Amino acid sequence: MNVRLPVTLAELFAALEEPGARVLAGGTDLLVQLRSRAGAHGSQTLVGLERIRELQGITATDGVIRIGAAETHASILENRLARSRLPLLTAALAELGGPAIRNMGTIGGNACTASPAGDSLPPLYALEAEVELASRQGLRRMAISGFIQGPGRTSLERGEILSALLVPQAKGFDLHHFEKVGRRSALAIAVVSLAALIRRDPSGRVLEARLALGSVGPTVLRCPEAENLLTGRRLTLASLKPAAAALRRAVTPIDDVRATAAYRRQVAGNLLLRLAVLA
Amino acid sequence: MPQSIPPRPSPPHPRADGLAKACGTERYAADLYPPGLVWAGAFRPGVAHARVRAVHTDRAQAVPGVIRVLTAKDVPGTNLQGIVHKDQPVLCEDKVRHAGDPVALVLAESREALVRVLGLITADLEPLPGVFTPEEALKPGAPLIHDGRPQGNILLRAVIAKGRAAQALRRCPVRLTGVFHLPMQDHGFLETQNGVALLTPDGVLEMDVSTQAPFRDRFEIGHALGLSPWNIRIRAPYLGGAFGGKDGATVQCLLGLAAMNVPGRPVKMVWDREECFLAGYKRHPATLRYTLGAEADGRLTALRCRLVYDTGAYAHLGGEVMELGLEHAAGPYRIEHVRLEGLAVYTNNPVAGAMRGFGVAQASFGFEGMMDALARRLDMDPLELRLKNALRPGDVNPAGVRLTSSVGLVECLETVRTHPLWTGRRQWEAQAPPLTRRGVGLAAVFNAMGYGRGLPDMAVAKLELLEDGRFRVYSSVADMGQGNASAYAQLVAQDLNQDAGAVELLQPDTERCHPSGSSSAGRTTYSFGNALLKACTAMRVKLLSRAAMVLMRDELTSLELAPGRVVHPASGRSLALADLGRLLSRDDRVCVAEFLMPVAQDPPKTGTAFPIGFPHLFFSYAAHLARVEVDELTGRIRVADYLAATDGGRVLDPQRFHQQIEGGVAQGLGYALMEEVALDQGRILSDTLSTYLLPTSLDLPDTLSLAVDGCEDTGPRGLKGVGEVGMNGPLPCLAAALASITGQRPDRAPLTPERVLRALNRKPRLRKQA
C-alpha cells in the first residue's frame, strides 16, 4: 500500500491519478472498509488530505459559513464561529462517535461516506448547505441534497474532491434542535435522527419549519408535508401530532440488526413531539 | 480455621499491576513476538451444520510463505477437546456443528501470507438441517448434533428437589407463573484469544497463553494431541480480560498442533475480533419457566421451574453452568418445597461456556422477576417481601444445604432500606421531567463460590524468601484483571509485616508454581489466599527460628517480624532479612502450603445428575437498587443511580472490592440494556463491536458500592469471592424498575428501546403498587 501526503491541490490532483488512488481524510470510515477486505489492498494508494491548507479553516462571508472539508469534528466543535452561528450542526457533531473518532474524522469524510446515518447530514439538509467540489477543471457548487445520491453514492467525479461545505447561518430561526437515537449514548450509529429548524413570530406561531430525518431511508430526507402542517401553528403536542404522522408516512426505513423498520417509523414521528417541551 | 485480624489497620494497598499496566509495559501474551515467528490461523467454513466431504488445500499449499496446511488427519491423539466432556474436535473431520468450527490449520511465515492462504482454502460441504433453539432440538426426530448419544440432543438433564412442590403449590393461596427469555452474551474482553507456543528440542511443548486455567490446560491439550501432560508447560501472563471466556481451551490445542509441526520455531495465533465472536465461547441463552406459590402474607411456600440452557454445538461447561443456575434458581430465599428442573441442550449455535455469573445471571432474571410479580400481586413493598423471605445464617437453602457459612443478605437489604436512594424514591419518581417516566427497582441476588462438592477446590501456594530479603509469591491462579495477584502480595505483606514493595509476584507457570485450580468461580483469592496465609505462617516460624540462632534467643515469642528485619524488641537487636536470605539455602527459603475448600456436610439427596460440583456451601449476597428513567418518545432507558450493597465477607482491600462490584454491575447493565449476540440460523449477525454493543461510560451511572459488615470465618482474613455477584443484579433490578413504570414485567432481555417503547404503548395489565 502506498500513502501520499500532498501539500497543494495540484499535487493532490496528480496523486489522485495514480491507479487505485483513494482519498483518505481521517480514515475512520475508509480504514474500516479496507480492513474488512483484508489482503485485497496491496495495490492501493491512499492520498491524505491533512497537509492541504485549502481544505482547512472555518470562515464567514455574508451569513454563509465555509468549513474546509478536512476540518475534523473536534476542531469544528472547538471553533467559536461554528458554535455560535451553527448550533444545529455542532449539536449533531457533539454526538458523532466518541472523542477519538471526533478527533480523527472530518466533516468532508462524513458527507462523502453518504450514509443515511451520517450525523452531520440532517443538520446540513435542514440548513440547506451547499458543497464545493474541486478538481483540475476548477470548482463547482451544488446543494447537499443533490450531492448525495444514495447510500455511499455522491456526485463526485473521478479526480474530484469535496473541498468545503458552505453552510448558511439560519438567521431568524429561534429553535435549533437535533436529536439522535442510537442503541447507546456514544459510538453508536443513529437508528433515527431528527434535525429541526423553526422560525416563529412573536406570538409563537411557526413561520417556517425545516425538518430533516436521518437513518429512515436511503438518504437523509426533508419532509415538506410535515413542515407545511406546522406553518401557522404553535408547537403543542396537539399541533405536532399530525406533522409527526406525516413524517411517519414519508419515511422508508429498513430492518437491520440495530432496529426494526417499525420502530424507526414510529420514533421518526415521536421525535418531533419533543418540540412541544422545548418550545 | 478462623484467621487473625490484621496486625495493624490495612493501609491503602496499591495494585501490584497498576503502574505497569498504566504505563503500557506489562507484557500480555498478545505482546509476545519472539524472533523467527510462525503465524498460525484456522480456516472456519462458516456453515452451522454440514457434513465435510473434502477440504481443498492445493491452491493454498502453493502460496509463497505457506509452511503447512493441516487437517483433521494430521491431528495426533483423540482430536477432542473439552473440560469435562470431550466432544469438540480440534479440527473437524467429518462434520461441522457450528459456524465457528475449524477444518484446517494454516502455518505461514507472515501474517499477510496467512491471510492469503486462508482465503484460498475451500471446503466441500454437504449442508445438514440445523437446530437453532433448544425447543427444536428437543423435538422428536430433530436432527442430531452428535451421533450415538442415547439422550439425543440433551447434554444434561437434572432435578433438584426438596419437599413436595407439586402438592404444596396446589394448596398455596397465591400462585404465579412466568416465562423469561435470556440472550446470548459475549464476554467482550479487550485481549482476544491468543498465545505463542514452541516445541523445544527436548520435546517439551511450551506455551504463553491468555488462559484462566494453565494447569488444567496441560491435560486438555495432552488428551487432544496425544501428548503427555508432563511434557507441556504453560505460562499465563496477566490477561487482558477473560470473564470466563478463557476457561478451557481456546487457541491452546490449535497452537500446540501448530508448534508440533515446526519444532524449534515459536508459533503465534491471535484471533481477531470477528473470530473471537465466531469461535469464542458465549453466555448460554436460556428460557426459564416458573411457578411460584406463596401465602397471603408473602411467605414463600413452593417453587417449581424449568430452566433450559442452549449450550450450542459442544458441551464445554454447559452442564456445569446449568447446574449452578439450577442451584440458584429459587433465589436466596427460604422455600420449603422446590422442584427445579434444568436442561442443557445441544444446538448448532455458537458454543456456550463459562461467563461471570455462570448460569446464575440467567436464573436471577427469573426468580427476581417472580418476586416482583408477587409483591405487585400482594400489594407488598418489594423490599419487605424479600426481607421476610431472605435466607439467614443456619437456614437450609432451596437446594437443601444447611448454611453453616456466612449469610449477609438481610444486612444488604437493610442497607438499601435505609438509603436515601430508596427512602426518597417516591419523591424522585414524582419529579420526572416531561415525556419521561421514572421508576425504582430492587433485586436480591447471590452467587456461589468455589467448585462445589465432588471436585476438590484446592490451591497450593509457594512463597520464597529471596536472597535480598524480599519475598516472591509463586502465583498459581491467573489474574485476568480482577486483582487477585495484588491480593496475594497484600496478604503476604500484611501477614509478614513487610512493606508492599517487598513482595514480588510470579504469574502462573506450570513448571515453577504449584497446581491450584482455575481463575474462576469467585475462588481465586479465597482458595489461593488461604493456602498462601498458611505458607506465611510457616515462613514466619521459619524466619523467627532461623533468626533466633543468630540473635542467640531461646524463645521465638521474644522475636517479631518488622519490615526487612527480624527484631528482638527487648534488646533492640535485629537481623536483616537480607542476611537471612543469604544465610539460608534455597530449599530452606521456600514454604509451600495447600488449602482445600470445605464442602457441605450431609449433602441433600438430590441433584444426583451432578456427580461433581453440587452443592455449594459458600455464597456472596447482594441487594441492588436502580433508579431508572424512560423516555416516552424513544423507549430509551437511562440508569440515573445505582446502588449495590454486597456481602462478600470482610473486605481485604476496598479499592479492589469496589472495582469488582462496579465492573460486575457494568457488565450486568450491558446484559440488561443492550448486549445480545444476534443469530440467524446459527450465523452471528453481530460479529463486530459496531453491531455487538457494549455499554460506554456514558451509558453507565456512577455505581455506589457499599460493603456490609460481614465475616466468613473460613476465608482468608474473613473474605469471600465477589467477582460474580455484582453481575447478577442489574437485569432483574432494571426489569423491576421498568415494571413499576409500565405495569408489565419484562419477559425478555435485553431491555432494548424497542421493547420498552412497545411496553409503554401497551395497556398496563398489573396493578400499580401503592
Ligand SMILES: Cc1cc2nc3c(=O)[nH]c(=O)nc-3n(C[C@H](O)[C@H](O)[C@H](O)COP(=O)(O)OP(=O)(O)OC[C@H]3O[C@@H](n4cnc5c(N)ncnc54)[C@H](O)[C@@H]3O)c2cc1C
Ligand atoms: C467507532 C466509530 C464510530 C463512528 N460513529 C459515527 C457516528 O456516530 N456518526 C457518524 O456520522 N459517523 C460515525 N462514524 C463514521 C465516521 O467516523 C464519520 O463518517 C467520519 O466523519 C468520516 O470522516 P473521515 O475523515 O474519517 O473519512 P475517511 O474515512 O477518511 O473517508 C471516508 C470516505 O470519504 C472519502 N473522502 C473523505 N474526504 C473526502 C473529500 N474531502 N473529498 C472526496 N472524498 C473524500 C474517502 O475516500 C472515503 O471514501 C464512526 C466511525 C467509527 C470507526
